[in-house]
Amino acid sequence: MQQDQWTDGPMIERSQAKAQKEDRKAWELLEKSLLASVQEQRRSRRWGIFFKSLTFLYLLGALFLFSPFAGLEGTAATGKPHTALIEVRGTIADRQEASADNLVTSLRRAFKDEQTQAVVLRINSPGGSPVQAGYVYDEIKRLRTLHPDTRLYAVIADIGASGAYYIAAAADEIYADKASLVGSIGVTAAGFGFVETLDKLGVERRTYTAGEHKAFLDPFQPERADERAFWQTVLETTHQQFIDQVRQGRGERLKEHPDLFSGLVWSGEQALELGLVDGLSSASAVAREVVGTEELVDFTYRESPFQRFSRQLGTSIGNSLATHLGLAAPALR
Structure with a gap:
C-alpha cells in the first residue's frame, strides 16, 4: 500500500506540472494576442491620422488654389459697360504683386473684355526693375494699337515714381493728386564695401575667376x-532709355526743365506744371468725368494667399541679401 502511494505521488506532480505549463502557455498566447491587437490598433490609428492629415492638406490646398482669390481678377465682369481698373501697387519686380507677368495678364484681360470702355491704371509704387517696367510699357503700347478705341489712363495715388512713372508714360493721359509724388526719372544701384572690416578681423578674401572683371562689384574687394x-556707363545707358520712353510717351506735353530727368521727385501740382501729368484727379473721378462710365470693375491679377506665402518664403531672403551686398540689378529710382 505504501509502495502505491510513492508510485502515484510523482505521477500526480508531473500531471500538475504539465497542467501548469499548459496554463502558462495559454496565458502567454493570450498575452501575445492582446499585445498584437493593441499594436494593430495603434498602427491603424497612426495611419488613420496620417490619411486624415493628408486629406486636410489636400482640401486646404484646393481651397487656396481654386478659391476666388487664386490668381483671378478682383471682380468678375458684370456684362455691362464699365471702366476696367488695374492696380499697380508696391515694388515693380519679378515675382512681386506688381510684376510684369501679373500686370500684363491684367491688361490683356481688361482690353479683351467687350464691355470695357476704358482702362485705368491706379498706381501706388516707388518703382523697381527697369526690365519689368519696360515689359509693361511695351505691352501697353501694343494693346493700345490693337484696341485704338479703348483709351488707357494712369492715375497716381500716393506715389508714382521711377519705374512706376515709366509705366504711366505709356498711357494716353496721366492724372495725380495735387500732393502725389511723381517723377524720379533716374537710375540707381547701391551696395556696401567691407574691405577694411575684413582687414580688421584678419579675414582673407579668396576669389577665383576666369575673366578679368568677373568678380567686379564684389563688396569684399577694393573698388x-x-x-x-564701366558700371556708370551701364547706369547712364539705362537712364537714357528711361528718358527716351518718357519723351516718346509724353511728347510735346513735357516742359523743358534742367532738373526734369535728374531723379528729383515732384508733387502732383508741380508735375502738372512740368507736363508730367495731364490733370489732378482720382481713379473714380476719371471713370466718371473723363471716361463717362462710372462703374469700376477690378481686373487686377492677384495670387492666392498660399501662392503668395510660398513666393515670399522662397525669394525674400535671397533678394534682401543680394540688395545689401550690392549684387542686385539696377533699379529705376
Missing part, C-alpha cells in the same frame, strides 16, 4: 576705377 567707370 577699381575702371570697373566703376
Whole structure:
C-alpha cells in the first residue's frame, strides 16, 4: 500500500506540472494576442491620422488654389459697360504683386473684355526693375494699337515714381493728386564695401575667376576705377532709355526743365506744371468725368494667399541679401 502511494505521488506532480505549463502557455498566447491587437490598433490609428492629415492638406490646398482669390481678377465682369481698373501697387519686380507677368495678364484681360470702355491704371509704387517696367510699357503700347478705341489712363495715388512713372508714360493721359509724388526719372544701384572690416578681423578674401572683371562689384574687394567707370556707363545707358520712353510717351506735353530727368521727385501740382501729368484727379473721378462710365470693375491679377506665402518664403531672403551686398540689378529710382 505504501509502495502505491510513492508510485502515484510523482505521477500526480508531473500531471500538475504539465497542467501548469499548459496554463502558462495559454496565458502567454493570450498575452501575445492582446499585445498584437493593441499594436494593430495603434498602427491603424497612426495611419488613420496620417490619411486624415493628408486629406486636410489636400482640401486646404484646393481651397487656396481654386478659391476666388487664386490668381483671378478682383471682380468678375458684370456684362455691362464699365471702366476696367488695374492696380499697380508696391515694388515693380519679378515675382512681386506688381510684376510684369501679373500686370500684363491684367491688361490683356481688361482690353479683351467687350464691355470695357476704358482702362485705368491706379498706381501706388516707388518703382523697381527697369526690365519689368519696360515689359509693361511695351505691352501697353501694343494693346493700345490693337484696341485704338479703348483709351488707357494712369492715375497716381500716393506715389508714382521711377519705374512706376515709366509705366504711366505709356498711357494716353496721366492724372495725380495735387500732393502725389511723381517723377524720379533716374537710375540707381547701391551696395556696401567691407574691405577694411575684413582687414580688421584678419579675414582673407579668396576669389577665383576666369575673366578679368568677373568678380567686379564684389563688396569684399577694393573698388577699381575702371570697373566703376564701366558700371556708370551701364547706369547712364539705362537712364537714357528711361528718358527716351518718357519723351516718346509724353511728347510735346513735357516742359523743358534742367532738373526734369535728374531723379528729383515732384508733387502732383508741380508735375502738372512740368507736363508730367495731364490733370489732378482720382481713379473714380476719371471713370466718371473723363471716361463717362462710372462703374469700376477690378481686373487686377492677384495670387492666392498660399501662392503668395510660398513666393515670399522662397525669394525674400535671397533678394534682401543680394540688395545689401550690392549684387542686385539696377533699379529705376
